[in-house]
Amino acid sequence: MKNNQKRKRLQPLLLVLTALLLVLSACSSGGSDGEGNNAPANGNGNGNTAAEGTNANADADKPELKRLSVWQGEDYNTYPVAALLEEKTGYPVKYDMLPQDKWQEKLNLLLGSGEPYDAVTIYADKALYSDFAQKGALVDLMPLIEEYGPNIQAALTPEMMEAVKVNDKLYAIPDAVTYKVNSSILIRTDWLEQVGLEKPTTLEELTAALQAFKEQDPGGNGNKNVPLTIHGNQPMLENIVGAFGMPNAWNEVDGELLPRILDPSYADYVTYVSDLYEQGLLDSEFVANKDATAKEKFSSGQAGAIIVHWADIPALAETLAQTHPDAAFEFIGALTGPSGEAGFSANSGFDRLTFIPKSSNHPEEAIKWINATLEEETFKSLAIGEEGTHYKVEDGAYVPIQPIFTDERNLANNYMSGVTEHYPQYWQARVRKNPVMYEAFSFLNNEQPEEIQITNVLGLSPFMPTYSKNNQQLETMVGDYTIKLIAGAESLDGLEEFRAKYNAAGGEASVNEVNEWYANR
Structure with missing residues (x-):
C-alpha cells in the first residue's frame, strides 16, 4: 500500500523529468535556428547538410x-x-x-x-x-x-x-x-519546289530564290508576300554574314582580330543586304519587327524565309502545320560568298x-x-x-518520353545556374524531344563540314578591361548604324567617318588590347 502511494507521488515528477530529457535531447541533436525550428547536427551553420x-x-x-x-x-x-x-x-x-x-x-x-x-x-x-x-x-x-x-x-x-x-x-x-552552331536561314522548300529551284548554296542562288518568291508568289500572298523576314535587332544576318568572311563578331584578318565594322568585307556585306531591301526581297517592315513579329510572318505563311535558332523550330512547325498543313521547310547550309568564303559562327x-x-x-x-x-x-x-517517366535510355543515349518531357522539362535549362559534367549527355534528351528540331540541329551541327564552323576565339578569352568596358556600347553603336545602312537611312559614303568615331569611342584601344592577348595566347 505504501509502495503504491509512493509510486503515485513519483509519477508527476517522472513525467516532468521525461519531458525535460526530450527537450535536452532535441537541442543536443542539432540545435535550433533561433526560431524554434530544429536543424541537423552536421549542417553548415544554417541547418543545411551536404544531402x-x-x-x-x-x-x-x-x-x-x-x-x-x-x-x-x-x-x-x-x-x-x-x-x-x-x-x-x-x-x-x-x-x-x-x-x-x-x-x-x-x-x-x-x-x-x-x-x-x-x-x-x-x-x-x-x-x-x-x-x-x-x-x-x-x-x-x-x-x-x-x-x-x-x-x-x-x-x-x-x-x-x-x-x-x-x-x-x-x-x-x-x-x-554544349553545341556549336545556333542559327541559319530557314526556307520554305515547298515554295522552292513551286518556283522550280533547289535549296541555295551561294549568295547568288539565295538572291534568285528570294526574287522568285517575290515575283511568282508561291505562298499566294500577293503584295503581302515577304521573301525573307528578320527583326529589327538583327543587323548581322547569320549565314549571309559568314559568306563575307565575318561569321563572328571579331574575325581574323591578316593575322589579327578585327571587329566587323573594321573588316574590309563589311561594306560588301552591307551592300548585299541593303540591295535585298531595295529590291523588296528583305522584309520592308524589318526595322519595326519584334522577334515574335518576324516569327509570326513565317509561321502564318506570309514569309518564305527567316533567320532563326534551331530551338525555335518546334513552335514554328506547330503553328505552320495549323495554318498551312502542306508546308515544308529546311535550314540552308553555309552559303558561299563572292570571294568563295563560307562559315557559321561556332560557339565556345x-x-x-x-x-x-x-x-x-x-x-x-x-x-x-x-x-x-x-x-x-x-x-x-x-x-x-x-x-x-520523362526519359528512357536507348543504346547509351537519353531519349525523351513524350509528351511529358516537353510539358515538364522543355524549359529546364532556364532554371540552371551552372551545369554538371554530365550535362552534355543529359542534353541529348533535350535536343531529341522534337524530331523536326533534332533534324534541324543535326543539320547545322553534325552535317556541316567542320571547316565552315568557325570558332569564336573570344568565347574563352580572359577578362580584358578596355574591351569589356567598351564592347557593349560599341556593338550597339555598330548595330544601329548597320540597320540604318541596310534600310537606306545612312550611306556607305560615310563609312570612314563612322569608323573614326568608332575608334575614338574605344574601338582602337579595344583592338589593340584584344590583339595583344591574341598574339600571346
Missing part, C-alpha cells in the same frame, strides 16, 4: 529567394521545374524574367534601381557582365563558393573560372556551351552566366541554393526528369 538537395524539409525556415532570368514563353513560377527545385532544395523562389527584346536595357534599369534579386541569369554577354562587376554591382562569389559551394566548385574547370574572372575575382557561375565558352547583385538580401543563401541544385541527382532530375 540537402534531396531533403526538402531540412530547414523549414529558409528565406524566399528572388531570381531574375532570361525570357521564356511560360511563367517560371508555375512551370513544373520550379516546384521540383523547391522540393529538392527546400528553398522557395520567386521568379521574374527579362523581356524577349532589348533585355540588356531592362537589366540595366533593374540593377540600377537596386532591385533585390538574389540570383540573376543572363545570356553570356561577358562585356555586359564585366561592366556590372567593375561598377561594383556584383558580389564576389569565390569566398561564398569556397565556404558553401562544393558542387559549384566541382562544376567549374580552371579554364572556365579564368575566363569569367574580372580583376581576379569570380562574379559569375557560367553554363558551358558559355551559354549563360548567373551572378548575385550587391542588392541581394540573401547572397549566402543564394549560393547554398545554387549548390543544392547542382547536387547530381537533383541536377539530373532538373535537366531530364525521372527515368521511365
